[in-house]
Amino acid sequence: MKDRNSLLLATRAEFERVYLEAFDIFRPKCIEDAFHQADTTHSSVEQHHLLTARGILMERHTILRQNLLAAMAHLLNRSLQTTYSHDRPIFQKNTNALSLVDTADFEDELQLGAFTDQFRKEAEEQLRDLNIRIALLFGQDDIKERENPFRPYLISRSLADATGMLAVPLDIGHRLTILMADGMATQVDGIYASVNAFMSQHGVAAELPLKIRKSPNATAPLPLNEDAGFADEGTATSSPVPPQAAPGTTPQFANMPRQSGQVAQGSGAAQGIDQFLQNIQSMVANAGTQAVGAMADAVAQNVVGEQSNGSPEPASQAPNGVTQASDEARIDKLLAMMQQYSQQTATPGALTSPAATASAATAANTQPPAMMTRIMDNLRALATGGVMGASAAQAGSGASAGAAASFQSDNAGGAAAAQSTSGATGWMGGVQKVGAALKQFFTSGTSNPHANSMGAGPRIVTVQLAQSVDDLLHTQTPSTEDMTNSEGRIRNLLLEQRAALTEQTEVVDEQMTIDVVAMLFEFILQDHRVPAEVRAQLGRLQFLVLKMALRDPTLLTQKGHPVRLLINRIGSISVGLKKIDPSSERVSNEICHIVESLLDNATQNPTEFSAYFARMLDDFDVFVAAELRKNDEQVNQAVAAIEDIKNRTLRFAHISAQMAEILSGVKLDTYFYEFLSNTWVQVIERAETVDMARATRYRALVPDLVWSIAPKIDVYDREELAAILPIMINTLRDGLSMIAWPADKQREMIDWLFDAHGRALRITVDTDTFQVPSLPNMHTNFESLVSNAVVKTVPPTASELRAAEKVLTDAAALVPNAAIATVNQFAEHELLAELNLDDIEGVDFGTDAVDAYEDESVSERLYNGINIEIKLSVRPTRAKLSWVSEDAGNLLLTLDDAKLPMVMSVKAFRRLYNHGRVHFLEDEMLFERAVKSLLDAAEHMDANEVE
Template identity: 40%
Template sequence: MNKGSMDHSVLLTNARVEFMRSFTEAMQRTIPRCIEDCFIKADDTYSSLEQGRLLDARTVLVEQGASIIQKLTASMEQLLVRSFKTTYSTYRPTANFNPESLTLIDPTAFEGGLRQEEITGRFRLEAEDQLRDLNIRIALIFEQEVTNERENPFRPYLFSRCISSTVEGLGVSPNLTDILVEQISNNFLSFVPSIYTAVNSYLAQNGIAAQLQLKIKKSPVATSPIVGGDDQIDGSDDNVLSEQTGPSGLANSSLPSKKVSQIEQFFSAALSRAANLMSSNQSSSDAAGQFQSNVDQHVPQVADVNYEKSQAFSWLKSGEAVGDAIRNFFRSDIFEKKQSSMQLGRSNAHNSPLIQESDLAHGGQGSQSFESDEMPSGVEFSDGNVSSPLGGSSNLTSAIPQFQRSFTPAVDQMFDRVGGLRNLILEQRSALNDLSSTVDEQMTIDVVAMLFEFILRDTQVPAEIRAQLGRLQFLVLKLALKDHSLLTQKGHPARLLVNRIGSISLGLKQIDPSGAEITKEICRIVETLLQDESENPQIFSRMLDEFDAFIARELRLGSDKTVNAIEGAEQARNRTIRFAHTSVQLHEALLGLTIDPFLQNFFETVWVYALELADRDDVKRAHRFRLLVPDLLWSIIPKANEEERAQLLALLPIILSTLKEGMASIQCDTSVQEALMNWLVDAHTKSMRISHTTQQQKLPSLSAIHHHFNRFFDDPDLQNFEVLRSESASEVTQFLDKAIKELDMKVQLLDQVYVQTLPTDQLDENLESQDAGVDIVMEQLKTGVAVEINLGGEPSQGKLNWVDPALTNLILTLEGQEQPSMLSVRMFRRMIAHGRVKFLETEPLFERAVQSLLKSADAVELPRAA
């Protein structure tokens, strides 16, 4: 299982918050639906008794609606507390009722239990796929090999129990209780999948995949230490240490001197290569001298009596290439394979009779309860060493905070005598190696030290910013020892924060000419990270969010012109989303209905614009305009009796008045209005004729048609951007262009400049089919990023002031341009593909360091291979 970097207690707590948020929003939309549903059912029923009960239920919902929502939320909170306490515990509350085991019991309680089970089953069936995925994710979080819905703290039983207990607490009659429970359950049913989807999405974003891993169980096989030369080491992931290896896993002094010299050569070459690659502004002689000084200071000489413990890359297997070893170290599949073998070792060890039950009851040495903030997942046995599943031993990881407090200097003390930046890990490398107990730990120390060596010499980042990042060395080392995904996954929060700071630093002068404010914010972030003692890597995510918000605020408030441009772009976006949602709602509502093509075309090409405009300005008028759709559809249906004819005659003036008002609001063409009115005259004339055939037909009533359009009356979700990438994307794009023109935004529209110059070829078709959320361009597309754009053959530098969260448009300011420019994301990607735009930062800071390290390792191995 890959749990990312978040402790599972924190993960579940945050998932619970997401669950409660989705549940509360669903109930806020459910109660109004129930009110309308009760009225419709009361209108349709032929039983006066049933009608009275439905109207009484509606009265309760109208008068106590807000209170009921609060009680539902409070009840769900209590249920979740109980559910979390009993998850994977021996004691559970039960919702099952077995009639054979019940004797003296109130029949109403028995029937209530059966009703609750039936409602739970409906919820389960409605969200079958989403619930299955969530069951798997919960099992993975608790390291279980099989799923069990009873162990899911968010299981459907909570919904049915919450609704029934809340309604029963209202103190109404039993008959009214049944109606309310049924109405709330029915109207809440459609929201259940979205609630589970929200929780699944959150867990997926934090590395919990909905897929159980196949675990192959093997019986323990005793292996004797291997004695011999290089030919006896197979180079597999499960390392077996030679008898000639010391207690710390370091190769002894019998290692051939030629091999030692090559490793030393790599260590020095890597540092020198970092200087040559990253110090483009310095002369080669200065860089070489600076790095030679660094090598002399930190790398022990051969004459050192403790050379065996401090030699460079002593963790290499005999005969193994440096480049291969480091490349494998950065591969997530290699790490996961090691983790799988370690988990297998733990399983075999726990099943061994040599371990006492008392030890298992306490979870091993130093284990804690689930509620702890630092709960180790157990003790692992690998290569004869005891370590945690994430590779960090208690000695080393517990000592690093002291290293951080004692050896992390102030910013001005990060510079050495020649102006270079100090590598704090290399300075303390010997002491760190003395505390390490596994080869993986020693390798992590050296790799993190070398990564920071490249980061500290990267001249694309100002020295002051590099000095701040350099103060995080011990913190990053501690995270890497506890969670290897920091080195294997680009999406780790610590890497993302380092990369974001590096990207902003590249265009620092364009964002903040003095650099004071951003430097001050980076300093605040670094100090917060260093002072935090929770050891929760999610603090990097929080700092990243705060940094993004700070950058967005600084860029947005850069000038009045930029503010006006961004506000205009947001208004255009909101209008477009509202239009797209309304179009989708209307299209879905009309599906399955037999409608005259003329009327359907009017609804989807004319009336949808009136609906969007009304939604934008007047909520009450928007509701009237939406009601027109089912009213107009019912008005042209043949009427079966005089009562319906009278109802139509009363409704017609309202329909015609609303139509004229809506078409006038969008300045609809006169010819279109006349054609519609003429068509309606003929349609209504036919509908008023009562024939024998009409009387025999069972035609839908007005309330039935209104019920069919229930979802059409929902407010558009302006935070759902997926609708902008629907099948009707071209029409949505046209509406967006029209909205931008109507707002008369004072920006340069770059799409119009380049649309005639960029060729339309097969590459553009491929761009349309790509997932904009995952490709490399979208990963770099963030506020504050510096770009170079080709304006009329001459490149000009600029910065991204605002990127629409919907990924439709962006605002950028270019050097030499007074007005900000607006560019669609689609056109931006086309220009990237055709070489008309490029990011000034070709690769993020952390990734540059990784690639430089690998290139340095390969450079050492090439001469030996030749």
């Protein structure tokens, strides 16, 4: 069986894998259930919530999946820390105290409790087995579900937290959570079955061993920290140690966990070993030397075995007649060995070679710009532990030398002491390239090329370094006015304090994290696409970002980390700041407010503080959306029109299905069939929102119109047609005016009916071979349509709903004084021909989509306020994204040279992007630009050094 720490990490990865697979399995069923519930509910509000939740499941499943993983990872971090731990906070119950609790919060907790009970009931046997396995893994006799780090409550909470990250209204998020919980209930038994099977494969049975309890002897148990190097475990205590080991027996300590293999995992390795040594010394003083000497043999052999070939040697048994002097010698040997191991583990310099010297570019065409030279020189200094700014003067360019001198003066305090620090040797070996080291670091969060960060939890930070960063965060974070130096440059606070911070590091990864974050901010602070006042505000977050990066390596390895997302969003919005807020004052004040809030609350746990960044990101999105709508009444009207269309889509789809069903057995002219199944369905749908009696009259017109164009074979039919014709025409015109159908199209329809009626009066048919129905018979045949009966039990498909929404959108764009325009109204024929489409929005985006390679990542960059360039004709134009629907299905673009906002589906936007018709004004977002620039500078430096 693996050691406990490794097995827990592997089990966590398995749990997260099957958890996401379960979401992929039950999502289609959730979509179907949402539609069925919307179809059967009698509340229009509830129907809207269900359909919106359904749209989120269909269109934003990738983001929702990422949120589920992030929420579960956050919960597992805490859960693993408290498993069978005595360090949980205990709250004293006070039955006499009264508390005011938000009703919504109370109801949410009740709902989560209901979900948890449901999951527990569905997976009762598997959950019981897993509880036993966890207790066995921790050597506990007390089996509690509360001690299970993978208990059902985590699933319930993660579902709720994931919907909360979507920033949708509470009612819709609540409905979405319920839908997912119902779907998860069908998969939870399989989740725990997979986790049980995984643990069984690694030797953890679901049966507790029989233990015979003996009465304790007089010797009191001594504390021993079993897992000093594993942050997610509590502190355990050793069994009572007898003063003397029985001859010929293996002492209890021979089977203890291998300390050396564990301390090497975390950055707090040296502290863990020091604590372990203190425990040994305490045991020597209290339990005698003979028993501890036996433990010395066991641990010493484990340490030696790991240092030599990575595998422990079996612990030897204590020989008979061992002397106290030899026991003491073995203890001294163990202490010396552990101290040596501690020094090797904690010394960054042991893994690096002396600093390499910089070389200048040899040709003019390879000479990088002044800023790149400055960055490269300081990157080399960081990597090799040299003095920052020292080599830039040798670049051969007066501009770069001046920049380097300026930079050196900015950071004189930190650079002067750089060579005297413990980390002056840097994190780069003499033969390893800087570019390769940085790529490895941005991939795994560690400088170790053999490390694997999959499933890894928070990193342990050296206590002195963590304290130093906290002190700098609270005492050395300047005001906005003090963020610029005497030359007007924005200060890089991390480079100023690099020497002091490096002195506190104990492992290479800590030193490299400091340097990498400092260089990333160097790029961010010099990025002139972002206004200077915004860069100054972001610069005040340097110590806070470093604090989080030291604790959470995913900040530098995952693009979706909340810290990166917030920095990127602020950078993207500030690029088009004038278009959102002409004075720039309100947006700048909001950015300042966000930075101040982050700094004021920086005392929280870095892992939990990521959620605070996410909340600030949501607040910023809400603020920008409000600013856009407040400053543009046209956007408000367009959003209202789109939301109205969304609410009417399902009703239109139902009426369309009824019309198609009733006309399936009637042979009609194509023009007339399209009119009834499209335009007249719009009339009926619109009437149902105003007056149901009026809608019934419009439904009853359909059999009259169909009968009116049939051949009239006798005088009675001719007289009947003459009697109802004026009524039909008036009803027809009344209905078409309700949807503001264009006058030219109304005339075309009336003319077609006039010709059809003339043919009906002139045509003669053989009544023996062709039976012409009478008007009463026609009414009987169309009774299901007139009475609004359900004629189609199968719910509309996603394609049918999209088609219905498109019809309503096109109709809304054609009415006089329309609030929106469609992409087809702007697109020229050459664009449609290039895409091989007659209609950009009219293509089924299912399995038969024209573009199978649509870039899903584009959707992740669609946020209110970003600026793009779009080419719908020969000449491209600038546009601003003014609104994105809650289900991420539609968006509004405000074009610079257009009167009306243009509505477009996200699918069509991605199609235009993939065909080069849409470009983001930012090729990369701010933080990602910094990462890319840093890697490019490192590769350029490596190439120059090779030359």
